[in-house]
Amino acid sequence: MSLQQFVKILSVFTLATEACQPRASQFKMNTSLANWVHPDHLLFQSSALSRLGCAMQCSKTPSCVSFTYPGSLHTPGTCRGHSTRHFSVGDAQPTLRVSTYLMKEVEASNMAVHRPASQSSTRNHTATKANDGSFHNYATVNHSRRFQCTHTEAAAGERSWWQVDLEACYAILSVIITARADCCPERLHDFDVDVYDKDPEVYPGASFTRCYHYVGVMPAGVTEELVCDNKPIVGRVVRITDAPGEYLTLCEVQVMAVP
Structure with a gap:
C-alpha cells in the first residue's frame, strides 16, 4: 500500500x-x-x-x-x-x-509525526527521534546528522520497545519504518508491530492486536512499509518490540491511518 x-x-x-x-x-x-x-x-x-x-x-x-x-x-x-x-x-x-x-x-496519512513517543530505555537517542518528520537514517556519522535516530539499551533476555501514542483512535492500515544505515542492521530483526487501544505503560496488561511480525533482519538504511494483515486495526498506541537482548534503533516511524 x-x-x-x-x-x-x-x-x-x-x-x-x-x-x-x-x-x-x-x-x-x-x-x-x-x-x-x-x-x-x-x-x-x-x-x-x-x-x-x-x-x-x-x-x-x-x-x-x-x-x-x-x-x-x-x-x-x-x-x-x-x-x-x-x-x-x-x-x-x-x-x-x-x-x-x-x-x-x-487517503491514509501519517498520524504519528510529533505525537508523544516513549521507549523502554534511552541510550543518548530519545524516542522522539523516530517521529520527528526527519528521514535521515544515520545515527552518529557527523555533527550535522548526529542523533537522528532512537537508541535503547539492551539487556539479556529482555525485549526493547518503542511506541507512539496517536492521542486518538484511528483505523491503522500500515506502519512504515526507516532503518539505521550507518551501523548494526543485525540488531533490528524478528520484531513485532502491535496496536493497542490504550497505553500499555499506563495500563499494564492492556490487550493488543498484532499488526505485523517481521521475519529476519531489516536491511540497513531501508524504508519499508508493513501492511497490517490486509485489514485496518482500530487503535491509538503503536508499539514496536524488538527481538530479545537487542538494542532498538529506529530512524523514522510513520503510522498510516485514517480517522
Missing part, C-alpha cells in the same frame, strides 16, 4: 481518552428506520465477517458504495455489499432489513 493510495473505508471510529470505543458516524444511514434493500442492488454476500471486515470487502469490490450489516464492529455476521446508496422496495420482495452504511473515499 503506497503513501498515495486511496482507501475506501467505513467511517466508524471515534476519539477516546482511555480505550477506543467505536461508534457509527454521520455515514450511517437511518438505522432507526432500518432501510429496505432491493435484491437487484446486491453485489456480494459473505458470512462470518465483522463490520470492519465487511467495510474492507466492500472497499475491494468494484461498484460497491454501501453495505448492510446486522452486527457490531467486531462481532461476526452476514455482510452484504450493494451498488447503490438509495434503497427502495420496487417490484421485488426485499431480502433483509438492517442498518445501512455508506462508504467514502479517504
